[in-house]
Amino acid sequence: MQQLTVKEINTLVNGEVVGEYTGTITGLERIDKAGVGELTFIGNLKFSKKWDTSEASVAIVYEGIKIDPGAGKAFIKVKNPDLAMAQVLEVYLPDSPHFETDIHPTAVIDESARVGKGCRIGANTYVGKGVILGEGVTLYPNVSVFDHTSIGDHTTVWSGTVIRERSEIGKHCIFHANVSIGADGFGYRPSEQGLTKIPHIGHVVIGNHVEIGANSCVDRGKFSATVLGDGCKIDNLVQIGHNSVLGRFCIMAGNSGLAGSVTLGDGVVIGGSASIKDHTTIHSGATVGAGSGVMNDVGPGKTVVGYPACDSRDMLKQWVALRKLGKS
Known part of the structure; x- marks a missing residue:
């Protein structure tokens, strides 16, 4: 693991050093678990109260912190500790799993597939007919990439992921374990036979620098494409759901979901466990609070909470009124 001095870390994050620690940083850890020689960070006042009992030698802190580091310790003051810590974590990032050979002998690659320079393909991975892999693509063991899919340069796909036929994946994407791209959308209609399945003949288009967490699903479109714009996380x-369209740099937290044909503008934030009704539009810059249920369109820059969701200020007034009602 990399070991840097306080001066080297300060140069990296462009901060201001307060106090003195002359050793090297041997690791990074949370404030209540860090030991001597380790670096932690203090992003707000809440965590500054834990510094007196922390054994950490150095902390990256927000520039307005009111406490001193103490003897033999140092602070690196920055405007944004979270972003500064991200820079340091990149330096201390452990090596990725090792490939003994770039293309494992048990990988099955159709002869019509085009594999770019520097690709790595793990054991028992399947690459189907007409697939195009750009340069530096990494497919870890047990990945399936079905026919006529394209994957852009330097995209990483972790084990268990299935990318269905005709998907279009951009550059520098990361798909974590067991992601499903391009499965059939959820569509059935009552009929004399019971429930008739609605075929989905569309596909999925994913932009550049998109990251998708483990066990998440992006369904194919019914007619055209389900789309995730550049930088979505x-x-x-x-x-x-099928035919949903996400703009650039949208964020969706765990256990949230979009029904079919939902549209998100740029920079929309969907909180954990939030649910969005089909054919709903959430305009650019809007935020949906955790656990909310969105039934209607949300305007640009608005914040909605609750179930059903409404403007956050109105919902807070409702909660206050209910609390008072219970005390009357």
């Missing part, structure tokens, strides 16, 4: 256990 999807947590674990998220459902994105």
Whole structure:
């Protein structure tokens, strides 16, 4: 693991050093578990109260912190500790799992597939007919990429992921374990036979720098495409229904879900366990609070909470009124 001095870390994050620690940083850890020689961070006042009992030698802190580091310890003051810590974590990132050979002999790759320079394909991975892999793509063991799918340069796909036929994946994406891309959408209609399945003949289009967490699903479109724009970040256990369209840099937290044909503008944030009704539009910059149920369109920059969701200020007034009612 990399070991840096306080001066080297400060140069990396462009901060201001307060106090003195002359050793090297041997690791990174949370404030209540860090030991001597380790670096932690203090992002707000709540965590600053734990510094007196912490054994950490150095902390990256917000620039307005009111406490001193103490003897033999140091603070690195920055404007945004979270972003600074992300830079340091990149340096201390452990090596990825090792490939003994770039393409494992048990991988099955159709002869019509095009595999770019520097690709790595793990054991028991399947690459189907007409698949195109850009340069530096990594497919870990037990990945399935079905026919006529394209995957852009330097995308990483972790084990258990299934990418169905005709999907279009951008560059520098990360799909974590057991992601499902391009499964049939959920569509049935009552008939004399019971429930008739609605065929889904569309596909999935995913932009660049998209990250999708473990066990999340992006269903194919009924007619055209389900789309995730550049820079979207999807947590674990998220459902994105058929023909939904996400703009750029949207965030969806764990256990949230979009029904079919939902549209998200740029920079929309969906909180954990939130549910969005089909054919709903959530405009750019809007936020949906955790656990909310969105039944109607949400305007640009609005924040909605509750079930059914409404403007956060109105919902807070309702909660206050209910609390008072219980005391009357």
